[in-house]
Amino acid sequence: MATKNIQFLKEILQKEGLRFTRQRLAVWQEIETSKKHLDADDIFISIRSKGMKVSRATVYRTIDVLLKYNLLRKLDMGDGRNRFESKIDEEHHDHMICIETGDIIEFYNSRLEKLQEKIVHEKGYELVRHVHQLFVRPIKK
Amino acid sequence: MATKNIQFLKEILQKEGLRFTRQRLAVWQEIETSKKHLDADDIFISIRSKGMKVSRATVYRTIDVLLKYNLLRKLDMGDGRNRFESKIDEEHHDHMICIETGDIIEFYNSRLEKLQEKIVHEKGYELVRHVHQLFVRPIKK
DNA sequence: GTTGTTGCAAATACTTTGCAACTAT
DNA sequence: ATAGTTGCAAAGTATTTGCAACAAC
Numbered sequence: 445m446a447t448k449n450i451q452f453l454k455e456i457l458q459k460e461g462l463r464f465t466r467q468r469l470a471v472w473q474e475i476e477t478s479k480k481h482l483d484a485d486d487i488f489i490s491i492r493s494k495g496m497k498v499s500r501a502t503v504y505r506t507i508d509v510l511l512k513y514n515l516l517r518k519l520d521m522g523d524g525r526n527r528f529e530s531k532i533d534e535e536h537h538d539h540m541i542c543i544e545t546g547d548i549i550e551f552y553n554s555r556l557e558k559l560q561e562k563i564v565h566e567k568g569y570e571l572v573r574h575v576h577q578l579f580v581r582p583i584k585k
Numbered sequence: 586m587a588t589k590n591i592q593f594l595k596e597i598l599q600k601e602g603l604r605f606t607r608q609r610l611a612v613w614q615e616i617e618t619s620k621k622h623l624d625a626d627d628i629f630i631s632i633r634s635k636g637m638k639v640s641r642a643t644v645y646r647t648i649d650v651l652l653k654y655n656l657l658r659k660l661d662m663g664d665g666r667n668r669f670e671s672k673i674d675e676e677h678h679d680h681m682i683c684i685e686t687g688d689i690i691e692f693y694n695s696r697l698e699k700l701q702e703k704i705v706h707e708k709g710y711e712l713v714r715h716v717h718q719l720f721v722r723p724i725k726k
Numbered sequence: 727g728t729t730g731t732t733g734c735a736a737a738t739a740c741t742t743t744g745c746a747a748c749t750a751t
Numbered sequence: 752a753t754a755g756t757t758g759c760a761a762a763g764t765a766t767t768t769g770c771a772a773c774a775a776c
Contacts, residue, residue, distance in 0.1 A: 556704070577715060604756065646742090
């Protein structure tokens, strides 16, 4: 699986005329293999901690590339820093964010997805990506 | 209507034990009366250009207050800057953002709204606010 | 070999903070 | 009079950029 996604990255970069570098791979793998939502600095520190050399500049530049080619999803959890997650090898999902506990609950609803497509088509567009976040609070008993 | 919304702001501030100041009013009115989606610096510059004294610090602090009490909606259009719009005196709507032209199309769909509520309730939460943005591209003929 | 990519350090952009002066209540 | 709010300038974060060295092709 890891191998498959390395291949995936490689193909996309080649198709776009971009080079497949160790740094791009490292950034991609950090996000791919993380169970949590990382921000740019988390990624930078994690790569460094594994003994590999990378710069913050490259992390940011790589994130831009991955975002552009839709390998990543950018998340704004409302705490001021952008976090990222892989869009590959997982079901698509959106997020509920609990404003009291900070918990993040992933959800998926097919009716919702279809409805979005419909709304977009009616206006003469096609859907490229979307951001859908529900900020919630536990129901008090 | 302007008067009504000034009153509205006043009441919220009083209810929360906060003071009704000229600066808070100015920031609120900028956002209320603007047809566009402004960022913090737009607001700062616009107030200054009207001859009123305000600081960036106060603009940021006021935005925090207005966000906290749900008078504003924060928008991340993917261009790196946070923009704001009033949530008062208008139908709720979400946004479609054209990634080719930068156009912003507002939309509202009641089935979508109800579906969101349902999803949240099923997980034991109540919906406080949400962010829903569809990044789209014109359909080519 | 050629050209895109990287690391670095500096620059830029955005936002927050401490504190004394000010002002709404 | 009191306590919250403001403006300022400085500090803090986040992100971007120019450029020479480097590495992928």
